[in-house]
Amino acid sequence: MPAFSPSILALLVSVALVWTANGLSFTLLAIRLNAEGFSTSDVGLVTTGYFVGQLLGAMVCGRMIEGVGHVRAFAAFASIISASVIGYALHVDLYVWTAIRILHGFCIAGSVMVAESWLNGATSNQGRGRLLAVYTIIQYLAMSAGQQFLNLQEPTSFVLFTVASILFSLALVPLVLSRSVTAGEVAPSRLGILKLIEISPLGVIGCFAGGALVAILMGLMPVYLSDLTYGVSDIALFMSVTILGGLVVQYPIGRASDLFDRRTVIALTLFAGGGVCFAIALVPDLGFWALAGMTILYGGIVYALYPLAVSHANDYLDPADLVAASAGLIMAMAVGAAIGPLATAVVMEEIGPDGLYIFSGAICISLGGFAVYRMTRRPAVSNEEQGPYVLLSRTTAASVELDPRADLEGEGPLEADYQN
Numbered sequence: 001m002p003a004f005s006p007s008i009l010a011l012l013v014s015v016a017l018v019w020t021a022n023g024l025s026f027t028l029l030a031i032r033l034n035a036e037g038f039s040t041s042d043v044g045l046v047t048t049g050y051f052v053g054q055l056l057g058a059m060v061c062g063r064m065i066e067g068v069g070h071v072r073a074f075a076a077f078a079s080i081i082s083a084s085v086i087g088y089a090l091h092v093d094l095y096v097w098t099a100i101r102i103l104h105g106f107c108i109a110g111s112v113m114v115a116e117s118w119l120n121g122a123t124s125n126q127g128r129g130r131l132l133a134v135y136t137i138i139q140y141l142a143m144s145a146g147q148q149f150l151n152l153q154e155p156t157s158f159v160l161f162t163v164a165s166i167l168f169s170l171a172l173v174p175l176v177l178s179r180s181v182t183a184g185e186v187a188p189s190r191l192g193i194l195k196l197i198e199i200s201p202l203g204v205i206g207c208f209a210g211g212a213l214v215a216i217l218m219g220l221m222p223v224y225l226s227d228l229t230y231g232v233s234d235i236a237l238f239m240s241v242t243i244l245g246g247l248v249v250q251y252p253i254g255r256a257s258d259l260f261d262r263r264t265v266i267a268l269t270l271f272a273g274g275g276v277c278f279a280i281a282l283v284p285d286l287g288f289w290a291l292a293g294m295t296i297l298y299g300g301i302v303y304a305l306y307p308l309a310v311s312h313a314n315d316y317l318d319p320a321d322l323v324a325a326s327a328g329l330i331m332a333m334a335v336g337a338a339i340g341p342l343a344t345a346v347v348m349e350e351i352g353p354d355g356l357y358i359f360s361g362a363i364c365i366s367l368g369g370f371a372v373y374r375m376t377r378r379p380a381v382s383n384e385e386q387g388p389y390v391l392l393s394r395t396t397a398a399s400v401e402l403d404p405r406a407d408l409e410g411e412g413p414l415e416a417d418y419q420n
Contacts, residue, residue: 008119008131010174010177011115011118011174011175012134012138013174014074014171014172014173014174014175015112015135015138015139015142015171016138016141016142017142017167017168017170017171017174018078018111018112018142018167018168019138019139019143019146020142020143020145021081021085021146021164021168021171022108022146023142023144023145023146023147023239023243024147024149024150024160024163024164024167025085025104025146025164026050026143026218026219027147027150027235027236027239028150028160028161028164029046029097029101030043030047030219030220030221030223030226031150031155031222031223031232031235032088032092032155032156033046033223034222034226035155035156038094039345039349040220040223041342041345041346041348041349042094042345043219043220043223043341043345044219044220044341044342044343044344044345044348045094045098045342045345046094046098046101047215047219047220047342047345048338048339048342049097049098049099049101049102050101050104050105050108050219051105051211051215051337051338051341052105053101053102053103053104053105053106053107053109054105054106054108054334054338055331055334055338056102056105056106056109057105057106057108057109057110057113058109058113058330058331058334059331061073061077061106061109062113064110065110065113065114065117070117070118071175071176073110073114074110074111074114074115074172074175074176075172075176077107077110077111077114078111078169078171078172079169079172080103081107081108081111081168082165082168083165084100084103084104084107085104085161085165085168086161087100088100088161089158089162114175115175118175119131119135140243140244140246140247141244143243144239144240144241144244145240146167147236147237147239147240147243148240149163149164149236150235150236151233151236154232155232193328193331193332196313196325196328196329196332199313199316199317199325200312200313200315201374202263202266202312202370202371202374203309203312203316204309204313205367206306206308206309206367207306207309207310207313207329207330207333207336208332208333208335208336209336209363209367210302210305210306210309210333210336211306211332211333211334211335211336211340212337212343213302213305213340213360213363213364214302214303214337215336215337215338215340215341216340216341216344216356216360217299217302217360219341220341220344220345220356221238221242221295221356222235222239223348223353224353225238227352227353228353230288234288237292238295241292241296242292242296242299243299245296245297245299245300246296246299246302246303247300247303249296249297249299249300249301249303249304250300250303250304253265253269253300253301254304254307254308254311257308257311261375261380261381262308262311262312262315262380262381263371263374263375263380264380265308266305266308266368266371267372267375268368269301269305269308270301270305270364270365270367270368270371271364271368272301273298273301273302273360273361273364274361274362274363274364274368275361276294276297276301276361277298277357277361278357278358278361279294280294280298280357281354281357281358281361298360301364302360302364306333309329313325315381316381343359344356344360
């Protein structure tokens with residue numbers, strides 16, 4: 001564990017609280033909607049609302065933050081999120097919840113952008129890689145921990161919404177009280193999507209599909225489990241182990257992509273993910289732990305897809321273009337996340353709960369086939385020329401500048417560590 005300054009530790013505590021509350025909110029809303037008798041398509045609409053808001057926030061929050069400052073912006077975003085979570089409990093209505101979810105996603109994008117840009121300014125170029133790894137791992141751990149708050153009370157009660165609201169409010173405290181630091185840029189420029197597709201079609205489509213698959217897993221898995229008559233405590237445990245397992249499974253996949261043609265690894269893992277999905281959908285009466293184990297394997301694949309796609313695109317980029325390109329790839333991922341849950345919900349309405357795995361498996365197999373096709377279009381990058389796989393955050397463009405592969409302009413001599 002690297003030594004972090006008190007300012008960075010305070011920021012990381014704020015991030016942990018935000019993602020703990022957000023992890024709780026994701027599963028709680030899906031379970032509550034299902035308990036209230038809303039259709040799977042309705043749950044998909046509300047889930048899509050969050051990612052639409054996050055996409056909008058990623059596009060405009062940077063200018064808002066620069067206009068009022070990081071601390072004031074974070075205070076505003078966190079306060080609005082805290083109030084919005086209470087709003088869910090006050091009035092259960094599909095369109096009200098969708099509107100609140102859009103606002104929720106917008107403010108999450110803004111608050112995370114503040115934290116990420118602040119972290120950019122608080123660390124040296126040399127320390128960015130370690131900080132990015134710790135930051136991303138904290139997100140996974142916090143989202144996993146957030147699931148366990150579901151055991152405190154029934155999802156139909158006011159209590160769990162209050163808990164999420166309290167956590168969002170507490171996230172204000174460490175960041176507001178931390179010592180001021182020089183913040184990094186909050187809105188790096190993006191390469192145009194057509195230019196990105198020209199550089200790496202598989203990279204762009206992989207990011208789009210990666211966003212869709214993760215959003216489907218997080219947004220609709222609680223509905224799938226509820227339809228299988230699992231209780232709230234089982235759903236909380238399932239979601240926790242799936243998130244943690246997905247984090248662990250990513251490592252060997254990423255390591256393999258550094259040793260072999262990355263497109264081969266992408267194709268094989270996607271075919272494996274598709275196979276797991278179809279096996280779950282077609283094998284009747286899987287037990288809880290068999291289902292969880294197979295979903296952990298599948299989750300590791302889909303969580304790895306976005307960083308794999310970014311790494312593949314980076315293999316064809318000049319290091320100086322990494323920040324601009326990765327910012328565009330994040331937007332492609334966000335668009336996929338906005339579309340995926342709603343499309344999957346429609347399929348689940350038509351063919352039943354197994355539609356989640358059938359539709360996700362079809363995405364995996366299709367993208368795996370496209371990866372094989374791309375292997376016929378141009379030769380592989382040599383292992384020596386390939387950049388390393390990096391565990392990436394799926395949040396905002398501000399996180400891109402933490403990527404140690406970026407060649408940031410204007411960097412001075414590298415500092416030794418985070419000690420100052």
